[in-house]
Amino acid sequence: MSSHSSEKQPQSLTRRHWLAGTGLALSAAGLSGFSKTAMAQAAATAAAPKPLPPFANWKTADAMIVHSSSTIELKRSAFGSSVITPSEKLFIRNNLPTPDAAIVADRDAWVLQVEGVKKPASFSLKQLRAMGVESVTTVLQCSGNGRGFFPSKPSGTPWQVGAAGCVVWSGVPVKALIEACGGVADGMAFMTGTGGEKLPEGVDPKSLIVERSMPLKAFEDAILAWELNGSPLPLAHGGPLRLIVPGYTGVNNIKYIKRLAFTSTQTEAKIQKHGYRITAAGQESSPNDPSVWEMPVKSWITAPLADNGELSAGQTVIQGVAFGGVHAVKLVEVSADGGKSWHKARFFGPDMGKYAWRQFSVTLPLSAGAHKLVSRATDTAGNVQPEQRLENAHGYNNNSWADHAVSVTVAA
Amino acid sequence: MSSHSSEKQPQSLTRRHWLAGTGLALSAAGLSGFSKTAMAQAAATAAAPKPLPPFANWKTADAMIVHSSSTIELKRSAFGSSVITPSEKLFIRNNLPTPDAAIVADRDAWVLQVEGVKKPASFSLKQLRAMGVESVTTVLQCSGNGRGFFPSKPSGTPWQVGAAGCVVWSGVPVKALIEACGGVADGMAFMTGTGGEKLPEGVDPKSLIVERSMPLKAFEDAILAWELNGSPLPLAHGGPLRLIVPGYTGVNNIKYIKRLAFTSTQTEAKIQKHGYRITAAGQESSPNDPSVWEMPVKSWITAPLADNGELSAGQTVIQGVAFGGVHAVKLVEVSADGGKSWHKARFFGPDMGKYAWRQFSVTLPLSAGAHKLVSRATDTAGNVQPEQRLENAHGYNNNSWADHAVSVTVAA
Numbered sequence: 001m002s003s004h005s006s007e008k009q010p011q012s013l014t015r016r017h018w019l020a021g022t023g024l025a026l027s028a029a030g031l032s033g034f035s036k037t038a039m040a041q042a043a044a045t046a047a048a049p050k051p052l053p054p055f056a057n058w059k060t061a062d063a064m065i066v067h068s069s070s071t072i073e074l075k076r077s078a079f080g081s082s083v084i085t086p087s088e089k090l091f092i093r094n095n096l097p098t099p100d101a102a103i104v105a106d107r108d109a110w111v112l113q114v115e116g117v118k119k120p121a122s123f124s125l126k127q128l129r130a131m132g133v134e135s136v137t138t139v140l141q142c143s144g145n146g147r148g149f150f151p152s153k154p155s156g157t158p159w160q161v162g163a164a165g166c167v168v169w170s171g172v173p174v175k176a177l178i179e180a181c182g183g184v185a186d187g188m189a190f191m192t193g194t195g196g197e198k199l200p201e202g203v204d205p206k207s208l209i210v211e212r213s214m215p216l217k218a219f220e221d222a223i224l225a226w227e228l229n230g231s232p233l234p235l236a237h238g239g240p241l242r243l244i245v246p247g248y249t250g251v252n253n254i255k256y257i258k259r260l261a262f263t264s265t266q267t268e269a270k271i272q273k274h275g276y277r278i279t280a281a282g283q284e285s286s287p288n289d290p291s292v293w294e295m296p297v298k299s300w301i302t303a304p305l306a307d308n309g310e311l312s313a314g315q316t317v318i319q320g321v322a323f324g325g326v327h328a329v330k331l332v333e334v335s336a337d338g339g340k341s342w343h344k345a346r347f348f349g350p351d352m353g354k355y356a357w358r359q360f361s362v363t364l365p366l367s368a369g370a371h372k373l374v375s376r377a378t379d380t381a382g383n384v385q386p387e388q389r390l391e392n393a394h395g396y397n398n399n400s401w402a403d404h405a406v407s408v409t410v411a412a
Numbered sequence: 413m414s415s416h417s418s419e420k421q422p423q424s425l426t427r428r429h430w431l432a433g434t435g436l437a438l439s440a441a442g443l444s445g446f447s448k449t450a451m452a453q454a455a456a457t458a459a460a461p462k463p464l465p466p467f468a469n470w471k472t473a474d475a476m477i478v479h480s481s482s483t484i485e486l487k488r489s490a491f492g493s494s495v496i497t498p499s500e501k502l503f504i505r506n507n508l509p510t511p512d513a514a515i516v517a518d519r520d521a522w523v524l525q526v527e528g529v530k531k532p533a534s535f536s537l538k539q540l541r542a543m544g545v546e547s548v549t550t551v552l553q554c555s556g557n558g559r560g561f562f563p564s565k566p567s568g569t570p571w572q573v574g575a576a577g578c579v580v581w582s583g584v585p586v587k588a589l590i591e592a593c594g595g596v597a598d599g600m601a602f603m604t605g606t607g608g609e610k611l612p613e614g615v616d617p618k619s620l621i622v623e624r625s626m627p628l629k630a631f632e633d634a635i636l637a638w639e640l641n642g643s644p645l646p647l648a649h650g651g652p653l654r655l656i657v658p659g660y661t662g663v664n665n666i667k668y669i670k671r672l673a674f675t676s677t678q679t680e681a682k683i684q685k686h687g688y689r690i691t692a693a694g695q696e697s698s699p700n701d702p703s704v705w706e707m708p709v710k711s712w713i714t715a716p717l718a719d720n721g722e723l724s725a726g727q728t729v730i731q732g733v734a735f736g737g738v739h740a741v742k743l744v745e746v747s748a749d750g751g752k753s754w755h756k757a758r759f760f761g762p763d764m765g766k767y768a769w770r771q772f773s774v775t776l777p778l779s780a781g782a783h784k785l786v787s788r789a790t791d792t793a794g795n796v797q798p799e800q801r802l803e804n805a806h807g808y809n810n811n812s813w814a815d816h817a818v819s820v821t822v823a824a
Contacts, residue, residue, distance in 0.1 A: 080642035135761030349547030
């Protein structure tokens with residue numbers, strides 16, 4: 001199995017990686033997009049903070065943790081209290097090298113192919129804009145967010161909480177597109193999106209292509225987005241056009257989407273067949289393992305944190321974020337003693353719909369000494385954030401409240 | 413009457429302005445903060461786009477219109493479709509020079525004095541943070557937004573639609589502060605906020621200070637905000653601490669607030685007594701004229717615009733923003749024939765509360781030729797956006813739908 005097509009292996013995407021992964025001698029011409037900077041970064045010591053890569057140099061540097069040029073996380077201290085994650089603070093996780101900026105030079109010229117409908121067709125982004133506009137707020141979260149808390153240290157980026165953000169997308173509803181194409185063709189069970197990344201020549205495309213299938217019902221609230229947080233969708237986040245599937249983990253939200261197909265079976269792409277599956281620890285992934293699709297209910301505390309400076313004894317505002325994937329979150333409880341006793345938190349700020357996260361806060365008296373702060377969310381379907389993570393080989397979908405605890409010390 | 417204390421006279425805030433306005437010979441030492449850049453800019457031709465001033469150089473340059481170093485507007489084409497205005501696109505209108513960045517170096521040390529309460533007290537920002545957190549989405553709009561459409565050309569910045577944005581603020585509710593201070597003292601009828609700008613020596617502070625009074629009831633949903641759109645409140649927008657009064661025009665949202673007082677009368681500051689009042693055209697402002705407080709119901713179209721590129725005949729998505737000040741907006745109608753016939757628009761995207769704006773859209777068939785697009789909003793109190801502006805000497809509160817029309821030409 002390739003180490004490139006699945007999220008569990010973070011790539012610095014150097015020439016060496018590609019050669020190792022494909023077993024082919026690729027010509028230099030086939031390697032455009034793989035930067036020397038990334039190679040230099042890989043050579044740097046792990047201790048030195050890595051700089052932002054050029055395609056993401058507009059991010060707020062001091063709010064981010066750069067794992068590699070394609071895996072960039074938001075610091076736990078930088079979520080803020082205002083529901084929306086500014087684009088400059090949104091994490092990045094790319095499965096393939098970011099395409100050339102030329103693809104956002106003339107956004108309206110981008111073309112999407114639609115298949116598996118009664119009247120297959122191609123649409124330019126300009127044509128899509130004329131089909132209507134919708135706006136949806138979603139939690140975008142990497143499938144591996146929280147992997148860093150697995151003691152088993154699964155391979156892949158050791159994300160803590162920051163491979164997630166809550167952002168507003170605008171574009172055309174997939175429903176409107178389906179309607180324009182005469183409806184979904186008979187017998188289709190999946191929605192399949194294909195990314196427009198350029199693949200190297202001479203390699204089986206299925207081994208590298210970012211192509212994901214998800215249950216057909218996922219189209220209901222999906223949109224094809226050309227805007228993020230009020231600005232044209234940046235290249236770093238999939239511009240000019242990205243498939244947004246509310247409530248589904250990041251990888252299902254196909255960047256630079258060039259093909260949207262309704263299919264009777266799941267794609268044969270490796271990223272679907274073997275990648276992003278909940279596989280028992282120590283086992284090889286198989287297409288029979290559950291695919292990583294809907295996000296489970298989850299919450300974490302964002303303040304106070306151990307590194308927030310000196311905490312004084314007394315009433316303390318504890319706050320965080322909570323979401324339920326495809327269900328709204330309905331309750332958050334907070335404990336200051338590691339889960340022995342719980343206090344109901346209140347939601348504050350705007351409710352941006354069921355796919356958004358809610359900010360919560362509770363004010364508790366903290367005495368001098370050490371405290372273990374944890375939060376536990378419940379969604380409207382009755383799912384409760386579990387104490388323990390679901391152990392799995394690649395460290396996906398970690399929503400354990402125990403893993404997300406914060407230890408703080410209050411001054412005497 | 414000074415030309416400095418009221419919003420109707422945009423300032424480049426050069427030495428000459430101060431001297432002219434105060435009639436005093438100020439020493440160079442008293443002029444720190446007034447940049448030579450501003451003077452150079454004033455000397456530049458009106459036709460050349462002005463650069464962003466240093467304190468706001470993080471704004472999205474190509475989305476902004478720089479009227480002066482203290483008056484910066486968002487282009488009508490740059491509002492986007494995602495409800496929230498990114499901080500990089502939020503307009504700037506400063507009544508006084510922006511304080512030194514030193515005031516945001518140690519945010520927690522900022523001190524607010526609270527008066528006119530049963531137990532007057534001072535609070536550091538660190539103490540305010542421990543009192544609770546709330547988050548509110550508001551339309552922030554300059555009192556003079558739309559002044560540029562007055563044929564009478566009132567003095568002041570000729571804003572079109574871009575001295576407005578919809579943003580999320582987080583901080584402590586004023587109510588919580590009042591509670592901590594034992595309640596509002598008896599007999600108080602106004603909430604008065606005082607800005608922390610440094611004033612030049614030897615000048616009557618009342619002639620320049622940014623101090624505004626508003627009806628006591630305004631405290632109900634007001635917050636003292638330390639965060640804008642998920643990041644620490646930038647200096648350019650009033651950081652470290654700003655009074656946010658939802659539904660009230662921009663000037664009432666006091667930047668760098670250093671004093672919050674409950675008072676029996678309105679402040680004697682010139683900006684209150686003579687500034688920001690609805691005065692009959694051709695008259696001098698008097699304290700008997702209505703103060704510019706709550707925003708009236710308003711909407712405008714953001715797309716398509718004449719400069720949006722070539723429009724093709726056929727179904728066209730027309731979109732815009734609408735808000736009702738202290739009331740939610742409940743209806744928007746759109747006309748493609750300058751107001752002869754109207755079509756109900758639909759709201760789309762998240763509803764962020766009654767003080768936020770809503771995005772609206774309607775799809776109409778546009779034939780080849782010229783069309784005049786207008787929108788008309790109605791709020792939940794039944795107020796309807798009027799066809800005609802309320803004529804007034806200084807060009808405040810323009811919500812005329814006719815003034816906000818967009819003329820587009822559709823290709824044959």
